[in-house]
Amino acid sequence: MEHDTRESLLDAAEALFSEHGIEAASLRQITQQAGANLAAVNYHFGSKDGLVQAVFARRLRPLNEERLLLLGECNLEADDAIEQVLSSFLLPILRMRRERPEGIRDFGRLMGRAYSEPSEKVREMVTEEVRPSIDHYLEAFRIILPNLDEAERIWRFHFVAGAMAHTIACNHMLERLSGGLCQSTNPEEALGQLVTFLAAGLRAPSRTSSN
Amino acid sequence: MEHDTRESLLDAAEALFSEHGIEAASLRQITQQAGANLAAVNYHFGSKDGLVQAVFARRLRPLNEERLLLLGECNLEADDAIEQVLSSFLLPILRMRRERPEGIRDFGRLMGRAYSEPSEKVREMVTEEVRPSIDHYLEAFRIILPNLDEAERIWRFHFVAGAMAHTIACNHMLERLSGGLCQSTNPEEALGQLVTFLAAGLRAPSRTSSN
DNA sequence: GTATGATTCAAACATTCGTTTGATTCACCG
DNA sequence: CGGTGAATCAAACGAATGTTTGAATCATAC
Numbered sequence: 001m002e003h004d005t006r007e008s009l010l011d012a013a014e015a016l017f018s019e020h021g022i023e024a025a026s027l028r029q030i031t032q033q034a035g036a037n038l039a040a041v042n043y044h045f046g047s048k049d050g051l052v053q054a055v056f057a058r059r060l061r062p063l064n065e066e067r068l069l070l071l072g073e074c075n076l077e078a079d080d081a082i083e084q085v086l087s088s089f090l091l092p093i094l095r096m097r098r099e100r101p102e103g104i105r106d107f108g109r110l111m112g113r114a115y116s117e118p119s120e121k122v123r124e125m126v127t128e129e130v131r132p133s134i135d136h137y138l139e140a141f142r143i144i145l146p147n148l149d150e151a152e153r154i155w156r157f158h159f160v161a162g163a164m165a166h167t168i169a170c171n172h173m174l175e176r177l178s179g180g181l182c183q184s185t186n187p188e189e190a191l192g193q194l195v196t197f198l199a200a201g202l203r204a205p206s207r208t209s210s211n
Numbered sequence: 212m213e214h215d216t217r218e219s220l221l222d223a224a225e226a227l228f229s230e231h232g233i234e235a236a237s238l239r240q241i242t243q244q245a246g247a248n249l250a251a252v253n254y255h256f257g258s259k260d261g262l263v264q265a266v267f268a269r270r271l272r273p274l275n276e277e278r279l280l281l282l283g284e285c286n287l288e289a290d291d292a293i294e295q296v297l298s299s300f301l302l303p304i305l306r307m308r309r310e311r312p313e314g315i316r317d318f319g320r321l322m323g324r325a326y327s328e329p330s331e332k333v334r335e336m337v338t339e340e341v342r343p344s345i346d347h348y349l350e351a352f353r354i355i356l357p358n359l360d361e362a363e364r365i366w367r368f369h370f371v372a373g374a375m376a377h378t379i380a381c382n383h384m385l386e387r388l389s390g391g392l393c394q395s396t397n398p399e400e401a402l403g404q405l406v407t408f409l410a411a412g413l414r415a416p417s418r419t420s421s422n
Numbered sequence: 423g424t425a426t427g428a429t430t431c432a433a434a435c436a437t438t439c440g441t442t443t444g445a446t447t448c449a450c451c452g
Numbered sequence: 453c454g455g456t457g458a459a460t461c462a463a464a465c466g467a468a469t470g471t472t473t474g475a476a477t478c479a480t481a482c
Binding site for chain 1 (some may be wrong): 212230231232233234235242255324325326327330334338345361362363364366367368369370372373374375376377378380381383384385387388389393402403405407408409410411412413414415418
């Protein structure tokens with residue numbers, strides 16, 4: 001089973017990156033939690049940077065594929081096209097936090113933090129991994145928000161991404177703020193609240209155009 | 212001028228925390244940029260943690276004072292009460308990024324990242340510094356958004372904070388996304404876009420209540 | 423001018439980091 | 453069985469981290 005150590009390293013790295021941050025998680029912690037030798041990371045991934053990249057790529061590729069799949073199923077001319085597009089964007093990553101082989105849960109937090117990572121190397125890595133998906137969504141926005149000018153569309157897409165990232169990365173704050181009243185780990189609840197809020201924001205009249 | 216070194220250390224730490232992250236900015240970088248001796252940080256602040264706390268406290272105290280001052284000036288029964296409250300919340304930190312003694316510019320990015328800091332110590336430090344301000348805003352929300360139930364109000368306040376934090380922390384991404392079309396460093400422009408979007412989101416009908 | 427306390431300084435402290443090395447173990451095929 | 457390459461291992465590498473130390477320097481007041 002050569003794959004076992006590789007996967008164990010990715011799982012441990014994902015969990016520890018999520019909990020302590022990328023820089024603060026040491027290779028010694030990671031390899032110990034994975035039950036592997038210290039040198040295993042450099043053997044399998046070349047370096048810590050290689051490990052970081054692999055951690056993101058493992059989840060981001062299928063994540064963006066699922067997004068684009070759902071986006072393709074949206075009816076962009078329906079009355080609720082905005083809600084459909086938002087759901088296709090938000091649902092895949094929200095679901096990630098609850099489902100399947102346990103480890104995926106951590107990736108949400110890690111991903112929510114990735115946009116504002118201090119390390120430029122990490123930010124560029126993530127940005128380039130997400131960019132093609134972003135371009136498709138901006139294109140969809142041009143169809144479902146024709147009354148906005150291009151700058152407004154980009155601003156509002158930025159806000160959508162911000163609310164999503166904050167919801168995912170800062171669930172601890174939401175729960176403390178609400179005294180447990182709001183549970184951001186429940187994907188259906190989080191999705192509903194997000195879509196309602198963001199769809200209304202996207203529908204706000206243009207600040208410049210007459211229409 | 213005993214204050215000179217203290218302030219220089221705070222300025223350098225603020226800039227380097229903002230650029231490289233709190234953990235990645237070393238005391239040697241900080242003291243060198245401040246023109247001080249390596250031991251100066253431990254002398255003036257006791258430890259690196261003490262320095263971090265001082266960096267946040269220096270800006271957060273006046274920031275929250277200004278927020279509450281502006282909030283007190285809002286007419287919560289006016290038609291545009293929502294816009295007024297949002298402006299009072301967003302404007303102070305957006306202005307910080309452009310104005311005054313140079314260093315403040317960096318604090319926005321640092322603050323935008325603070326909510327999702329990996330270090331729990333830092334997060335709690337910032338949370339406790341901001342909490343009283345948050346409580347006042349939640350109270351204002353109860354007045355201007357009476358049709359929502361409490362959970363919805365907290366969710367939406369969370370989204371407001373998220374869009375703001377993302378706008379401040381990830382301006383680089385907005386500019387790259389738009390090819391320079393959107394300039395988040397312009398506080399008036401950013402405020403206008405944010406308020407338009409967020410006010411519409413806050414006005415979305417309740418998902419549960421009948422009204 | 424000299425004494426006192428605050429401040430600065432160069433140097434070293436013990437840890438920890440990511441990475442490398444070279445030997446050892448393992449699985450698999452001829 | 454013997455051999456070949458992948459995989460794992462303990463050990464050490466050099467560099468960087470936050471912190472501490474004790475002497476040197478400064479400003480201030482008597």
